[in-house]
Amino acid sequence: MADIAEVLIIGAGASGAVAAKHLSEAGVSVVCLEQGREVSADEFYGDKPEWELMSQRLWHPNPNVRGLPTDYPIDTSESDVNPLMFAGVGGSTLIYAAHWQRFMPSDFRVRTLDGVADDWPFTYQDLEPFYDFMDVEMGVSGLAGDPAYPPMTPPPLPPLPIGRIGRLAAKGMNDLGWHWWPAPQAIPSRAYRGRSQCARRGTCMQGCPEQAKASTDLTHWPDAIASGARLVTGARVRDITVNAAGLATGAVWIDRDGVEHHQQAEKVIVCANGVGTPRLLMLSGGGQFASGLANSSGLVGRNLMMHPYAATVGYFDEPLDSWLGPAGQAIHSMQFYETDKSRGFVRGAKWNAMPTGGPLGMRSAYGGAPLEEAWGENLHRSTQKRFGHSFEWGIIAEDLPDPENRVVLDDTLTDSDGIPSPKIIYRNSENTEKLIAFHLARQKEAMEACGATSISTTTLMRDCGWHLMGTCRMGNDPETSVLDQWGTSHDVPNLHVLDGSTFVTSSGFNPTATICAIALRSVLHMIETRAEQRTAS
Amino acid sequence: MSPLTDDQRRTLARIGDELIPAALGMPSFTEAGAADAMTDHVLSLRPELLSDLQQALDGIAADEAPAAATARLNRDDPEALGVIGLVASSAYYLMPGVRAIMGYRGQEHRPAGEEEEHDYLRDDLLQPVIDRGPIYRDPGAG
Numbered sequence: 001m002a003d004i005a006e007v008l009i010i011g012a013g014a015s016g017a018v019a020a021k022h023l024s025e026a027g028v029s030v031v032c033l034e035q036g037r038e039v040s041a042d043e044f045y046g047d048k049p050e051w052e053l054m055s056q057r058l059w060h061p062n063p064n065v066r067g068l069p070t071d072y073p074i075d076t077s078e079s080d081v082n083p084l085m086f087a088g089v090g091g092s093t094l095i096y097a098a099h100w101q102r103f104m105p106s107d108f109r110v111r112t113l114d115g116v117a118d119d120w121p122f123t124y125q126d127l128e129p130f131y132d133f134m135d136v137e138m139g140v141s142g143l144a145g146d147p148a149y150p151p152m153t154p155p156p157l158p159p160l161p162i163g164r165i166g167r168l169a170a171k172g173m174n175d176l177g178w179h180w181w182p183a184p185q186a187i188p189s190r191a192y193r194g195r196s197q198c199a200r201r202g203t204c205m206q207g208c209p210e211q212a213k214a215s216t217d218l219t220h221w222p223d224a225i226a227s228g229a230r231l232v233t234g235a236r237v238r239d240i241t242v243n244a245a246g247l248a249t250g251a252v253w254i255d256r257d258g259v260e261h262h263q264q265a266e267k268v269i270v271c272a273n274g275v276g277t278p279r280l281l282m283l284s285g286g287g288q289f290a291s292g293l294a295n296s297s298g299l300v301g302r303n304l305m306m307h308p309y310a311a312t313v314g315y316f317d318e319p320l321d322s323w324l325g326p327a328g329q330a331i332h333s334m335q336f337y338e339t340d341k342s343r344g345f346v347r348g349a350k351w352n353a354m355p356t357g358g359p360l361g362m363r364s365a366y367g368g369a370p371l372e373e374a375w376g377e378n379l380h381r382s383t384q385k386r387f388g389h390s391f392e393w394g395i396i397a398e399d400l401p402d403p404e405n406r407v408v409l410d411d412t413l414t415d416s417d418g419i420p421s422p423k424i425i426y427r428n429s430e431n432t433e434k435l436i437a438f439h440l441a442r443q444k445e446a447m448e449a450c451g452a453t454s455i456s457t458t459t460l461m462r463d464c465g466w467h468l469m470g471t472c473r474m475g476n477d478p479e480t481s482v483l484d485q486w487g488t489s490h491d492v493p494n495l496h497v498l499d500g501s502t503f504v505t506s507s508g509f510n511p512t513a514t515i516c517a518i519a520l521r522s523v524l525h526m527i528e529t530r531a532e533q534r535t536a537s
Numbered sequence: 538m539s540p541l542t543d544d545q546r547r548t549l550a551r552i553g554d555e556l557i558p559a560a561l562g563m564p565s566f567t568e569a570g571a572a573d574a575m576t577d578h579v580l581s582l583r584p585e586l587l588s589d590l591q592q593a594l595d596g597i598a599a600d601e602a603p604a605a606a607t608a609r610l611n612r613d614d615p616e617a618l619g620v621i622g623l624v625a626s627s628a629y630y631l632m633p634g635v636r637a638i639m640g641y642r643g644q645e646h647r648p649a650g651e652e653e654e655h656d657y658l659r660d661d662l663l664q665p666v667i668d669r670g671p672i673y674r675d676p677g678a679g
Contacts, residue, residue: 109676
């Protein structure tokens with residue numbers, strides 16, 4: 001592979017796919033290196049009886065549980081939360097729930113409004129046109145007019161039905177006078193651009209066998225490849241190379257036969273998620289950059305945010321069909337999203353009302369019960385109580401950036417190619433713990449209001465780090481940020497990052513809509529300013 | 538070829554019935570027929586469980602009462618009890634007869650009809666939320 005790509009993209013997930021499509025459609029020569037492989041819909045178990053069984057291993061979101069050669073192991077011995085991800089074409093969108101949530105205007109002005117963390121280098125209004133654009137590309141289903149947001153362009157598809165669990169949850173919220181709204185989802189309520197209508201199997205988080213859910217292997221990669229982008233799978237990058245002038249020149253990668261290659265490029269875009277991206281930057285640069293590439297600020301890997309997840313499950317006498325999808329959310333609530341300092345903490349959380357799955361209890365991560373409760377006659381009693389008769393209010397808790405929460409290179413652990421693994425050092429803050437306690441108390445009230453006969457809570461689910469953010473933050477000051485507002489390194493002008501690493505704060509929302517909108521904004525800027533950019537050639 | 542010896546399968550049946558007894562209208566593990574081909578099917582899909590399962594079953598004497606064995610494992614070797622329970626419950630809830638009693642047809646292909654959409658607008662369930670108006674903070678408003 002001696003050709004020099006105009007742009008090398010590392011990682012074929014959400015942001016990598018958006019970048020590849022738009023760059024290649026603009027006539028830019030693109031090579032993308034992806035350590036995983038293509039996954040076909042018939043590999044998913046959602047349309048097979050064994051779905052729950054396989055969700056606990058092969059399609060588990062924790063790479064340490066899956067243990068596939070395409071995954072890299074992660075040392076989580078000093079973390080309250082396990083990071084979750086999937087390496088492959090489409091990346092973690094293959095197994096995300098497709099909550100398609102915009103951040104709120106206040107999320108971009110946290111320092112100004114609440115005196116904590118930092119403001120973003122752009123506003124909600126700056127990002128809004130790109131949210132609109134991504135809604136169309138992904139095929140978002142939703143209902144316009146949510147009073148939790150400023151007025152916005154309606155999504156292209158009508159909302160999915162909220163079902164029995166959504167209606168029950170909504171009645172409770174109405175009794176309390178609290179906000180709720182049919183949830184926006186990157187799941188088509190009608191057949192859309194070659195994808196099927198959602199069949200409501202409720203298996204979104206183990207892959208969609210219907211080819212309905214908007215994963216970027218379906219929404220973006222076919223267009224990118226048709227426009228000339230070259231996608232190389234099984235390509236694990238171990239080093240981003242730089243020249244004497246400090247410009248990126250490409251990357252060294254290893255194929256599945258263990259052979260090393262060097263892909264030359266005029267620009268490099270890293271899209272390897274909030275753990276994989278800082279890992280790769282810390283591995284790169286050789287002796288020229290002692291603390292890793294693009295790291296003069298010392299902030300590469302720091303300020304990791306993962307959205308600690310807590311939940312309340314309510315049990316009801318009436319049948320709720322609570323195995324019916326979509327898996328992620330029927331309705332959402334932002335009643336307690338904005339800061340109210342009288343609560344004793346700042347910031348807030350989104351709630352999502354979710355189904356509770358099949359009989360085996362796919363939510364094994366919620367913890368085991370004692371012998372006498374878990375087995376014997378009580379197994380049947382608890383299954384009959386939960387299965388088809390329960391729903392969950394989940395909490396996406398905003399965790400604030402803390403430089404001590406970080407990704408570092410592990411001293412001993414490596415992936416299957418011998419490359420040092422990441423280690424996660426992450427602790428919940430006192431603000432987060434107060435936030436979660438407050439929200440769980442309110443959720444208990446919401447469950448009581450809609451008639452739950454009993455209620456259980458999970459204060460923190462360890463396998464909840466779906467949202468990996470903050471480890472290469474954007475900002476205007478090179479001393480306090482890694483990237484500028486376009487995702488360009490302050491240190492290496494032809495090196496860019498477009499994934500969740502770029503986030504300044506985490507918000508209390510699922511981040512993929514914002515990751516994609518930021519990637520699109522940055523890539524269109526890159527195309528517009530193509531002639532002015534410094535490159536290695 | 539069966540992944541379990543006859544002794545191991547007999548032990549699995551005894552412990553399986555202790556963990557999943559006939560009660561509350563549900564059959565036991567063996568009454569449901571889960572101890573044989575379906576257990577083998579589970580192990581074929583999750584081969585990484587086999588070694589731990591065999592070891593757990595081999596650690597239970599033929600004359601040890603099932604209640605005593607599960608209590609002992611729960612106290613001394615919860616991982617062994619865990620793997621037996623995982624295999625047994627996985628096989629049990631895959632049995633078509635068990636699913637039929639529960640009214641579970643698996644994760645269904647049930648696309649929504651248009652009549653299911655917007656019911657909250659037709660019956661005004663959403664109207665109180667609309668009437669209360671905006672709840673977001675506008676940073677530009679100071």
